[in-house]
Amino acid sequence: MTSVDMLQKVQDNFSAAVGVAMVIVDPQGEPVTNPSSFSRFCQTIRSHPAWRERCYHCDAVGGRTALSNGGPSIYKCHAGLVDFAAPITMCGEYLGAVICGQVNLTDGDTAADLVDMSGLFPTERSWREEADLLPLYDETGEITYERLRSAASSLCYIASYIVEESYANSVTQELYAKNLRLMEESKRRAELERSLREAELQALSYQVNPHFLFNVLNTIGRLALIEGAEETETTVHAFADMMRYVLKKSGSQFVPLATELEHVQNYLYLLRLRLGDRFNFHVDVPDELSMTTCPFMVLQPIVENCINYAIEPRESGGLVDILAYQDGRDVIVDIVDNGDGIPAGRKQAVLAGAADRDGRKSIGLYNVDSRLRHYFGDDHHLEIVSPYRGGRGTLVRLRLPIDFDEAAF
DSSP states (O other): OOOHHHHHHHHHHHHHHHTOEEEEEOTTSOBSSOOBSOOHHHHHHHTSHHHHHHHHHHHHHHHHHHHHHTSOEEEEOTTSOEEEEEEEEETTEEEEEEEEEEEEEOTTOOOTTOEEOTTSSOSTTOGGGOTTHHHHHHTOOEEOHHHHHHHHHHHHHHHHHHHHHHHHHHHHHHHHHHHHHHHHHHHHHHHHHHHHHHHHHHHHHHHTOHHHHHHHHHHHHHHHHHSOSHHHHHHHHHHHHHHHHHHSOOSOSEEEHHHHHHHHHHHHHHHHHHHGGGEEEEEEOOGGGTTOEEETTOSHHHHHHHIIIIITTSSSOEEEEEEEEEOSSEEEEEEEEOSSOOOHHHHHHHHTTOOEETTEEOOHHHHHHHHHHHHHOGGGOOEEESSOBTTBOEEEEEEEESSOOGGGO
16 A cells, blocks of 8 residues: 555655645545645635635646646646646556646746636636735745746656555565465365374274274174074175275275265164164165265264264164255255254364363264365365254264266365
């Protein structure tokens, strides 16, 4: 932004040095700086609202004339005094003008390019009708045409230089600020990608922990002992498919929704073997949504939360429902349990990865939320509604865009 204080100092010093009145005005002729060395006559004239507007109009016309001429213009104002106007431009834009003068030319000195504005306004209510203004007018000094022109041109160059320097500084500061923002954004993106990788590895190790594997192997062993192997075979296949999905996933970070659901169903099937009739689960996903692009391993952390907080604490009657539908823009996947719900204060901690469980941070839902935001944008964050139904239960909702180009990742 242009420093008006700097312009004011230059104008005051220059006016005192050359002995003429000066002011810098905007395109409408209104002063940007305080007048320097204005005569008592001009100060009095400008204190009158109607005459002040005539002064502003003359200065505006003088500045526009100078702009069209490509250099300073000389004119006689409505009060009959001689002024010079020199345009100030920046990047092709007219910002205003330097007005210099409020004098009479010395006897015999003429200006061929003088524009007479004294007849622009009606003669009624002329300042000449005010007797106390006439002696003030007679105090007006005289100056040669060349000296006045030189003063106006010199100040114009100085003012333009200050404006351009100020603009260049503001552009430099803006570019510097933008570079800082880009650097900060790149840093945040790098940190996010690193945290996502770390969180994913932690999530995988958490999902496939030794305790879970031990329970599954025990279940398979007991089934092999007591039955004639059909259910054992199903169990082994479900477990093998689940481990294959978790441990051998590579390449793209995205899978069809049907593949992600198959993995979750295997997971729930194996848990049913361990927990027996303590819970049931239902999956309701229309076939037409099966190929929806879904990030790898985003459903199991949500389902596992249902098991840990809604199913494990109860002896029977637990329920986990997974259903999918679309609203025209997104495919919406809801995971619902019938547990006791999540306290209001804990919901934010869960999504922030700050929730504590058995002495360690629970990052499962935070990891899912971060990945959804990273891939699809902030409007595809996890939603938690708790209590959800009848004062109980929790709904966790995620949105998958219908049209998504995974090649971008």
